[in-house]
Amino acid sequence: MDFTLSEEQKYIVQTAKDFAENEIAPSSVERDIKSDFPDEIIKKLGELGFMGMMVSPDWGGAGMDTISYTLAMEEISKVDASVGVIMSVNNSLVCYGLEKWGTDKQKEKYLKPLASGEKLGAFCLSEPEAGSDATNQNTTAVRDGDYYILNGMKNWITNGTKADYYIMIAATDKSIGYKGISAFIVESNSEGVEKGKKEDKLGIRSSDTCSIGLNNVRVPKENLLGAEGNGFRIAMETLDGGRIGIASQALGIAQASLEASVKYSHERKAFDAPIANLQAIQFKLAEMATKIDAARLLVHRAAKMKDEHLKYSKAAAEAKLFASKIAVECALEAIQIHGGYGYVREYLVERYLRDAKITEIYEGTSEIQKLVIARDLLK
């Protein structure tokens, strides 16, 4: 596989880097402390074409490939992983499914404003009793004339309080298990949609996570996404792409940890010289850099396989499993290199650790990624 970046991909990296440094970095510490959502930043990301990067220009997107998306995700997440996840959910978990399974009418009404960043989306699969066990959907959708009536509770919904539109997974026929699960487009201001309080999280604090209650929400039958009973497959295929996005987010955090560590190693003196002269530090930096390069290769391979329409579930799971693991490891090493300074807010690396941890949990835990990989090996 050729991983040389095209001129367009290099331009994406530079654009994302400039935007992250100039527009995101100045407010990131304060937003983390206050748990403030980056409304203005997300609006500007939309204007840059970063909220619907892989969507065709016919539907308001930027028409880029998945590698470009991973490059932008890495640069944005390097500076602020909260902004990264907001962008990732809108791109991979919402726009992707609408473009792939939506009718032209649905694309016109929902995909266009989501891809252009005018509106924000969220993906609602998890429930209090359906996390890793995603087929155990207790949210129901019952047909009533020209409508479906939705009832249930969704958990851990990224962009939950801010989203305009939800991709909502619900059981249309619980008696037949995952074959009775369907996907819907639900407008967040529909009567009966109850947004829970914003979760007070360890990391990615500037992003928005909440539960969503559905109390007799009437959804027009035109808002069924794909065929009735195809919702679980839609969710799984969507998550394959989502995992590339989260792997890129993890990669950004790992790279930020390394860059902060290199800089600090030159600045900090011990035993009359910069700590960069010490082998104990050099070995840590070398290990971090090697792990990051390996993770980036896995992420780009998965992205390339997706672009080439190859089966990429296992590749995406491997990329997410490895990138999330090394993000936590690199953030921990960055703290160790910074010593006491790494343990306080001033040097950012403590946030990298808090932000990194979630990448081993959402869009499928590391254990679920191993299951996906092992099932592919053993089939």
Ligand code: CAA
């Ligand atoms: N693509 C297409 N179809 C798929 C698929 C995929 N990647 N994975 C499974 N399927 C299909 C299977 O082929 C099967 O259909 P057939 O019988 O017709 O072949 C059907 O789905 C059921 O599959 P399984 O028997 O494998 O189902 P399972 O119950 O064993 O579950 C699982 C599989 C991998 C454990 C799955 O439940 C899973 O991925 N769980 C984790 C869910 C997850 O990632 N949740 C994160 C929520 S999103 C989030 O984090 C929120 C946010 O806002 C960021």
